[in-house]
Amino acid sequence: MPRNAIDITTDGHVHTRLCHHARGEMEEYVQAAVAAGLKKIIFLEHYETGIDYFEATWLTEADFVYYHGEGRRLAEKYQGIIEIGTGVEVGANPEHLPEAVDFLGKFNWERIGLSYHYLKTDEGYVNMVSRRPASIALMERIGVENVAAAYFDGLKKALAVLPSDVVCHLDAVMRHCPTFSFSENDFARTVEILALMREKDVALEVNTSGFALRGEPFPSLRLLKEAQRLGVRLVAGSDAHRPEDVGRYFDQLAELVG
Numbered sequence: 001m002p003r004n005a006i007d008i009t010t011d012g013h014v015h016t017r018l019c020h021h022a023r024g025e026m027e028e029y030v031q032a033a034v035a036a037g038l039k040k041i042i043f044l045e046h047y048e049t050g051i052d053y054f055e056a057t058w059l060t061e062a063d064f065v066y067y068h069g070e071g072r073r074l075a076e077k078y079q080g081i082i083e084i085g086t087g088v089e090v091g092a093n094p095e096h097l098p099e100a101v102d103f104l105g106k107f108n109w110e111r112i113g114l115s116y117h118y119l120k121t122d123e124g125y126v127n128m129v130s131r132r133p134a135s136i137a138l139m140e141r142i143g144v145e146n147v148a149a150a151y152f153d154g155l156k157k158a159l160a161v162l163p164s165d166v167v168c169h170l171d172a173v174m175r176h177c178p179t180f181s182f183s184e185n186d187f188a189r190t191v192e193i194l195a196l197m198r199e200k201d202v203a204l205e206v207n208t209s210g211f212a213l214r215g216e217p218f219p220s221l222r223l224l225k226e227a228q229r230l231g232v233r234l235v236a237g238s239d240a241h242r243p244e245d246v247g248r249y250f251d252q253l254a255e256l257v258g
Helices: 026-035 061-077 097-104 133-142 144-161 184-200 210-214 221-230 250-257
Strands: 010-014 040-047 083-091 112-115 118-121 124-127 203-207 234-237
Touching: 010 026, 010 203, 010 234, 026 040, 026 061, 040 061, 061 083, 083 097, 097 144, 112 144, 118 144, 124 133, 133 144, 144 184, 184 203, 184 221, 203 221, 203 250, 221 234, 221 250, 234 250
Parallel strands: 010 040, 040 083, 083 112, 203 234
Antiparallel strands: 118 124
8 A cells, every 4th residue: 555545444543431431332333343344443542641630531451451352352253354453542641651651561552542632731631632611711721822832742752752653633632622723833843743753654643533523634634735745654543432433434535635
């Protein structure tokens, strides 16, 4: 497959009820992927470290033991029908990167996705992709430009340290914040990250959850074109949080990034 092509037969970013903010068992997602005609599904459950937040939107180590065991069971059950992989979406926390490296070494992962959700502030941690009014208000008090700068800086630091295979939903920061718009400074910071990804051979996720929110994936078409120009590999992910979301909008990707 050409470097800039994208495989729309594999959904590489799927969550389940294990992360506490999705619904459905792992097998329900596998069945949905089979029904959608996919050849492969990769679960990408959340891992965070050092985050003090009022709710846990990630798995514990014990959860990951169950998760990998269920993944092996399903891979055996559906052998010859669909490939199944268990991966992880590791959250960047610039103050706790060594702990994340240690954790990642405890399991064999089909894919390690890198994202950045929780920013440490003077008022506690804030989820930068949350739709909660309190989270949005806090980011606006800090200043959306400051949040964006911290997001891209933290993501870049994590990318340099964590053994990542792919960066997830690259420009989704503050996606629910009405006062934030992606600036030229943000674009320049993102291009720096794309250049580092190309240097480290880390792929860029084309996250189709963006279609429902803004009519194009995460990242934007402009950033996808820049990634292609730089020679960054592209992979497809639905970021499904319901079985029916598996493979959503994949039919639009071949033309979009072709």
